[in-house]
Amino acid sequence: MATHRPSELAIGESTLEPPLTLSTETATPAAAQEAHVRELLNRWGSGGFFRLKYMGEKIFVDRIEQGAAYVVDLRTHYEERTFRQIEEPYGGGPVDDNRVPPDVWQVPVRPAAEFEQQVEKVVVPGTERVALCGGCAGNGRVVCPQCHGQGHRVCPNCGGTGMIEQQVAVAGPGDPKNNTMTAPRVLRRRCHCGGGQVRCSACAGNGAQTCGRCRGTGRTKTFEQLQARFYVVEGRQVLDDTPVADKALGELTGECELELKAPLITGHRQVSEKVGQCIAAELKKSHAIDARQQRVLAQSLNVARIPQTEVKYTYAGVERRLWICGKEERVFAPGAPWQRERYWLLVGGIVVAAAIVLVVLAFVLVR
Numbered sequence: 520m521a522t523h524r525p526s527e528l529a530i531g532e533s534t535l536e537p538p539l540t541l542s543t544e545t546a547t548p549a550a551a552q553e554a555h556v557r558e559l560l561n562r563w564g565s566g567g568f569f570r571l572k573y574m575g576e577k578i579f580v581d582r583i584e585q586g587a588a589y590v591v592d593l594r595t596h597y598e599e600r601t602f603r604q605i606e607e608p609y610g611g612g613p614v615d616d617n618r619v620p621p622d623v624w625q626v627p628v629r630p631a632a633e634f635e636q637q638v639e640k641v642v643v644p645g646t647e648r649v650a651l652c653g654g655c656a657g658n659g660r661v662v663c664p665q666c667h668g669q670g671h672r673v674c675p676n677c678g679g680t681g682m683i684e685q686q687v688a689v690a691g692p693g694d695p696k697n698n699t700m701t702a703p704r705v706l707r708r709r710c711h712c713g714g715g716q717v718r719c720s721a722c723a724g725n726g727a728q729t730c731g732r733c734r735g736t737g738r739t740k741t742f743e744q745l746q747a748r749f750y751v752v753e754g755r756q757v758l759d760d761t762p763v764a765d766k767a768l769g770e771l772t773g774e775c776e777l778e779l780k781a782p783l784i785t786g787h788r789q790v791s792e793k794v795g796q797c798i799a800a801e802l803k804k805s806h807a808i809d810a811r812q813q814r815v816l817a818q819s820l821n822v823a824r825i826p827q828t829e830v831k832y833t834y835a836g837v838e839r840r841l842w843i844c845g846k847e848e849r850v851f852a853p854g855a856p857w858q859r860e861r862y863w864l865l866v867g868g869i870v871v872a873a874a875i876v877l878v879v880l881a882f883v884l885v886r
């Protein structure tokens with residue numbers, strides 16, 4: 520009896536005690552997560568001059584929490600139609616003036632491709648009219664505006680006097696020490712124009728020019744031009760409770776929460792209340808248009824869920840927070856500890872360099 524007891528006890532003890540190999544491999548998910556965070560922070564710490572090296576090992580991790588930010592992207596393709604009255608010279612040809620012009624949205628326009636931005640201009644059918652030119656009253660020619668019909672104008676060289684005065688410097692007696700003294704003298708000569716007038720170059724001396732509005736035809740054609748402008752408006756909203764910059768979050772990858780494309784998005788499947796409210800507001804904004812001039816052609820809605828790991832940690836007795844965001848696991852650590860001595864080293868280096876430059880400059884200038 521006494522002989523086999525110790526062996527029984529030994530077996531019992533060994534089964535109760537945890538095996539020694541369970542130190543790292545079968546660690547709890549929380550421990551594995553913390554190890555991963557520390558590894559990320561070590562890598563982050565070595566990625567910047569002022570960052571704390573091996574930061575992951577130097578901090579005390581208080582808590583790790585999983586959260587998410589949402590990036591709501593809405594693209595809307597619009598068409599806007601406006602009209603303009605156009606006048607152009609009429610030199611003959613068919614005139615489309617004998618039918619009722621169609622309604623704004625009935626005017627045929629080449630449709631734009633999906634989310635294509637462009638401008639199309641078309642003549643509205645039935646709006647062409649031909650009339651006598653208002654610029655020349657049908658003459659085709661107008662009085663030359665440069666010479667007011669004279670055919671000639673004042674010579675620009677002599678200003679109409681026929682003579683050109685020129686001031687020349689002639690060496691004067693001066694004082695004996697300085698022989699550069701000069702005396703001004705005026706020379707007069709005849710201008711090459713003769714009588715102070717030159718032929719008008721704008722009308723070649725005719726006093727009349729071809730009418731620009733009708734290009735000499737005496738008639739113009741007016742019509743309504745429809746301008747269809749296809750444009751895209753993109754809106755991005757970032758729903759985030761952390762101090763991480765929205766712009767930075769928008770550049771990260773996450774999981775697709777919602778993806779929709781429709782001629783006009785009016786509804787979507789169930790999402791969280793916060794995201795739903797944001798989508799509703801964005802859609803409402805995108806649909807607020809003047810229906811007489813604008814219409815929505817297509818919309819696409821994308822909602823991405825960007826994972827965010829919040830790490831509460833303590834370093835040097837101060838509680839701080841940082842975030843690890845996106846599939847990229849980018850670290851955002853505002854207020855993270857940094858290497859102050861490196862800063863002073865840099866400032867000191869700059870001061871010394873500046874001093875050396877000054878000394879060298881002074882040396883060169885003195886010589």
Ligand SMILES: [Zn+2]
Binds near residue numbers: 654659734
């Ligand atoms: Zn004219």
Ligand SMILES: [Zn+2]
Binds near residue numbers: 681682710712714715
């Ligand atoms: Zn002249």
Ligand SMILES: [Zn+2]
Binds near residue numbers: 665
């Ligand atoms: Zn002229």
